[in-house]
Amino acid sequence: MILMKGKSIVSIDDLTIEELNQLIDTSIRLKDELYSGERRDVLSGKTLGMIFEKPSLRTRVAFETAMTQLGGHAIYLGPDDIKLGKRETTEDIARVLSSMVDVIMARVFAHKTVEDLAKYSRVPVINGLSDFEHPTQIVGDMVTVKEKFGYFKGIKFSFIGDGNNVANSIALAGAKLGMHVVIASPKGYELQKKVFERSLEISKLTQAKIEITNDPEYAAKDADVIYTDVWASMGQESEAEARKKIFAPYQVNSRIMSLAKKTAIFMHCLPAHYGEEVTEEVGHGPQSVIFEEAENRLHSIKAMIVHVTR
Numbered sequence: 221m222i223l224m225k226g227k228s229i230v231s232i233d234d235l236t237i238e239e240l241n242q243l244i245d246t247s248i249r250l251k252d253e254l255y256s257g258e259r260r261d262v263l264s265g266k267t268l269g270m271i272f273e274k275p276s277l278r279t280r281v282a283f284e285t286a287m288t289q290l291g292g293h294a295i296y297l298g299p300d301d302i303k304l305g306k307r308e309t310t311e312d313i314a315r316v317l318s319s320m321v322d323v324i325m326a327r328v329f330a331h332k333t334v335e336d337l338a339k340y341s342r343v344p345v346i347n348g349l350s351d352f353e354h355p356t357q358i359v360g361d362m363v364t365v366k367e368k369f370g371y372f373k374g375i376k377f378s379f380i381g382d383g384n385n386v387a388n389s390i391a392l393a394g395a396k397l398g399m400h401v402v403i404a405s406p407k408g409y410e411l412q413k414k415v416f417e418r419s420l421e422i423s424k425l426t427q428a429k430i431e432i433t434n435d436p437e438y439a440a441k442d443a444d445v446i447y448t449d450v451w452a453s454m455g456q457e458s459e460a461e462a463r464k465k466i467f468a469p470y471q472v473n474s475r476i477m478s479l480a481k482k483t484a485i486f487m488h489c490l491p492a493h494y495g496e497e498v499t500e501e502v503g504h505g506p507q508s509v510i511f512e513e514a515e516n517r518l519h520s521i522k523a524m525i526v527h528v529t530r
């Protein structure tokens with residue numbers, strides 16, 4: 221076992237290739253244990269502090285349930301509870317909270333906030349989504365990919381949509397796992413250059429292939445996975461209307477799915493806006509694994525908490 225005790229997971233790039241694989245394998249093991257009725261209170265006496273600047277269904281419930289099922293406790297601190305950066309500085313919050321709890325998760329607007337929490341915290345900090353990355357989502361999604369295909373190398377994983385936080389984490393994880401990642405976005409909304417370049421650098425070690433394109437059909441062709449996310453992320457609500465027009469050609473619908481392999485799966489981190497980035501027919505269709513993905517958030521978040529606290 222690779223020791224990860226004390227490690228913060230602010231970015232997918234904080235994880236070595238071995239650590240990422242270990243988290244995926246532990247997630248599957250913890251899932252099996254839960255299904256077979258084996259419950260181990262490995263987090264007995266441990267407390268998780270959860271900071272939320274934005275809303276959440278999956279991430280909050282996954283972290284909270286993870287602690288309950290493993291015998292620990294979670295404390296929810298919503299936007300009105302601690303008023304991060306307004307009532308108190310990020311540094312002071314990190315120092316105080318980490319003097320009491322064993323692990324912290326934070327869902328924030330600015331990525332720097334979660335970086336600062338990790339910098340000043342004396343316990344591990346897990347990024348529960350920032351404007352730059354969504355690492356817990358993608359560890360869980362890679363669990364789903366492993367369950368569906370059994371391997372990663374060479375899987376064509378195409379993300380069609382905004383080059384956003386989810387896309388960033390996909391590119392980095394795909395590079396580490398040796399996948400063929402294609403990110404198709406409208407002009408001006410592509411994957412950030414620094415993420416693309418870092419992914420290419422990682423790919424040299426893993427023989428991954430990372431591509432960016434403006435052509436959704438190129439991305440969809442012969443894909444094993446077609447993934448999309450909302451066109452306007454939390455915090456971009458004022459751009460939502462304008463983005464609808466720009467992103468319309470990037471909708472994942474049955475025509476796009478028909479270009480992928482017959483065995484392809486459709487993925488979405490959720491929440492989804494049906495009729496925008498994905499049609500209802502695809503989102504709730506036979507190739508969709510969106511609810512398995514959502515469930516795997518629980519198992520993968522458990523794995524992350526267990527590894528960084530023990």
Ligand code: CP
Pocket residue numbers: 275276277278279280349357489490491
């Ligand atoms: N996918 C995801 O992070 O969902 P929530 O925003 O509901 O947590």
Ligand code: NVA
Pocket residue numbers: 349354384385386449450452453454489490491
């Ligand atoms: N890109 C989306 C993901 C939501 C889970 C957002 O940041 O709102």
